Amino acid sequence: xxxxxxxxxxxxxxxxxxxxxxxxxxxxxxxxxxxxxxxxxxxxxxxxxxxxxxxxxxxxxxxxxxxxxxxxxxxxxxxxxxxxxxxxxxxxxxxxxxxxxxxxxxxxxxxxxxxxxxxxxxxxxxxxxxxxxxxxxxxxxxxxxxxxxxxxxxxxxxxxxxxxxxxxxxxxxxxxxxxxxxxxxxxxxxxxxxxxxxxxxxxxxxxxxxxxxxxxxxxxxxxxxxxxxxxxxxxxxxxxxxxxxxxxxxxxxxxxxxxxxxxxxxxxxxxxxxxxxxxxxxxxxxxxxxxxxxxxxxxxxxxxxxxxxxxxxxxxxxxxxxxxxxxxxxxxxxxxxxxxxxxxxxxxxxxxxxxxxxxxxxxxxxxxxxxxxxxxxxxxxxxxxxxxx
Numbered sequence: 001x002x003x004x005x006x007x008x009x010x011x012x013x014x015x016x017x018x019x020x021x022x023x024x025x026x027x028x029x030x031x032x033x034x035x036x037x038x039x040x041x042x043x044x045x046x047x048x049x050x051x052x053x054x055x056x057x058x059x060x061x062x063x064x065x066x067x068x069x070x071x072x073x074x075x076x077x078x079x080x081x082x083x084x085x086x087x088x089x090x091x092x093x094x095x096x097x098x099x100x101x102x103x104x105x106x107x108x109x110x111x112x113x114x115x116x117x118x119x120x121x122x123x124x125x126x127x128x129x130x131x132x133x134x135x136x137x138x139x140x141x142x143x144x145x146x147x148x149x150x151x152x153x154x155x156x157x158x159x160x161x162x163x164x165x166x167x168x169x170x171x172x173x174x175x176x177x178x179x180x181x182x183x184x185x186x187x188x189x190x191x192x193x194x195x196x197x198x199x200x201x202x203x204x205x206x207x208x209x210x211x212x213x214x215x216x217x218x219x220x221x222x223x224x225x226x227x228x229x230x231x232x233x234x235x236x237x238x239x240x241x242x243x244x245x246x247x248x249x250x251x252x253x254x255x256x257x258x259x260x261x262x263x264x265x266x267x268x269x270x271x272x273x274x275x276x277x278x279x280x281x282x283x284x285x286x287x288x289x290x291x292x293x294x295x296x297x298x299x300x301x302x303x304x305x306x307x308x309x310x311x312x313x314x315x316x317x318x319x320x321x322x323x324x325x326x327x328x329x330x331x332x333x334x335x336x337x338x339x340x341x342x343x344x345x346x347x348x349x350x351x352x353x354x355x356x357x358x359x360x361x362x363x364x365x366x367x368x369x370x371x372x373x374x375x376x377x378x379x380x381x382x383x384x385x386x387x388x389x
Contacts, residue, residue: 061112062181067162068111068119070102070179077123079207083193083200084217085145086265087134087168088126090175094149094189094204095121101179114181122149122158122191123177124166131223135280136267137319137344139327140169143267146194151186158191196270213271216264231284232257232388234358234381241378248290248301255358255381258282258340260388266344269318277349281388282324282340283308283358291362293375304362304377312345312385313354319344353385 062068080091097118101109113119124147136142145166147158158164158178166175189204201210221229234255247253261280264272272278288303308321321341328335347353360379 057112059108059110059112062114062117062119064114064117064181064183065156066181067158068101068179068181069162070121070177077121079204080123080125081191081202081207081209082127083124083202083209084132084211084214085166085193085195086143086217086267087132087141088130088166088174089132090124090126090130090193092124092147092191092193092202093122093207094191094202095123097182097185097187097189114183117181117183118185119179120149120151120182120186120189121177121179122147122164124158124164124175124191124193125177126175129222132217133220133223133226133261133263134168134267135261135263135265135278135342135344136327137322137342138268139329141167141267143196148192148194149180149182150188150190150192151180151182152184152188154183154186155192156180156182196265198271213264216277220261220263226259226261229259231259232383234383237360237379237381239378240380241376243375243377245291245293245375245377248292253289253360253379254284254286255360256284257356257383257388258284258338262347262349269344272346272349275349276346278318279312279345279347279353279388281310281343281345281356283310283321283343284338284340285358285360287339289360289362289377291377306360306362308341308358308360310343310356310358312347312356315345315354317343317345353388355385356383356388357381358383 077093077095080093083090083092097120099113099118101111101119103109134141145159147164147166149156149158158180159166163178164175165171165173191202191204193200193202195214198213200212200214202208234257237253237255259282262277263280264277266278266280269278285308286306289306290301291304292299292301294300310317310321321343324340324342325335327342345353358381360377362377363375
């Protein structure tokens with residue numbers, strides 16, 4: 001009995017093995033501080049790596065307002081607006097704000113954004129059928145086209161040195177795109193295009209345009225329409241002088257209106273006043289005329305230079321007549337074999353115009369040197385205002 005009783009407690013003590021589970025749990029819990037510490041080390045190391053990478057980026061920072069060309073940029077912007085220059089139709093807009101410039105053939109750009117700033121792309125591209133008939137009173141083209149990126153109320157010029165070129169007498173490569181280094185991370189972007197005091201505003205978010213007076217440029221005919229328009233003969237002239245000088249070669253006494261154009265803008269004069277526009281008239285006429293006086297053995301022949309003057313109703317042209325070929329002179333310009341003259345008048349917008357009166361005057365000099373006689377000649381044509389529309 002004593003032996004049995006001594007054995008019984010041993011048998012009852014056998015279920016002690018499960019008690020080991022709490023010991024394993026304590027061991028696992030004891031590892032948690034170590035895991036947490038390792039996690040902190042990893043995060044700290046990652047932060048340290050980022051900091052080290054930033055410190056190692058020794059690329060220079062762009063100055064605010066600095067412009068950058070990206071000749072390999074091919075992507076179009078999401079939204080463009082149509083901006084009309086006095087000589088060209090364009091599509092204009094601004095792209096999304098970016099932290100980095102595009103890669104250079106796969107390598108990172110060699111410049112960073114300004115401290116805390118970004119880059120914005122601005123484009124002004126000529127349309128394929130871009131040409132708008134340009135009227136001017138002198139050469140070269142006088143007015144500059146100013147393009148400005150407005151970002152959160154601050155203006156960044158995009159034309160000028162290193163910027164976009166928009167000049168009808170300039171190089172073949174016109175317009176294009178530039179990256180602009182800007183302050184901060186702007187959200188309100190617009191492109192402002194100004195010519196001679198009139199500004200067109202493109203909202204970069206949707207391409208909508210506030211065109212102002214420049215919207216009237218859209219009504220101008222195309223180059224093809226102008227070229228195909230028929231000439232208007234001036235008709236038979238009236239002879240207003242009482243000289244006996246005669247025209248030796250009558251077909252040379254020609255006058256015809258080559259074309260007319262009503263436009264809101266003339267380079268050198270600016271934009272027409274409200275409710276007004278400019279009437280451009282190109283007149284083909286002889287610059288010299290073959291004249292004759294006397295009869296028989298006393299007949300004298302000579303060439304005489306003729307001066308052109310004109311008026312529209314009672315209104316004089318805004319400037320003296322200008323030679324169209326001289327106004328068009330320049331790189332790749334096409335000279336008109338008819339050698340017309342240009343007249344510019346101020347008229348009421350959209351209203352009929354008065355009759356056009358054209359005068360040719362010459363002052364022939366006949367006789368020996370120092371014993372000569374001045375003999376004026378004066379021819380006049382009248383073209384009905386209805387024929388000028």
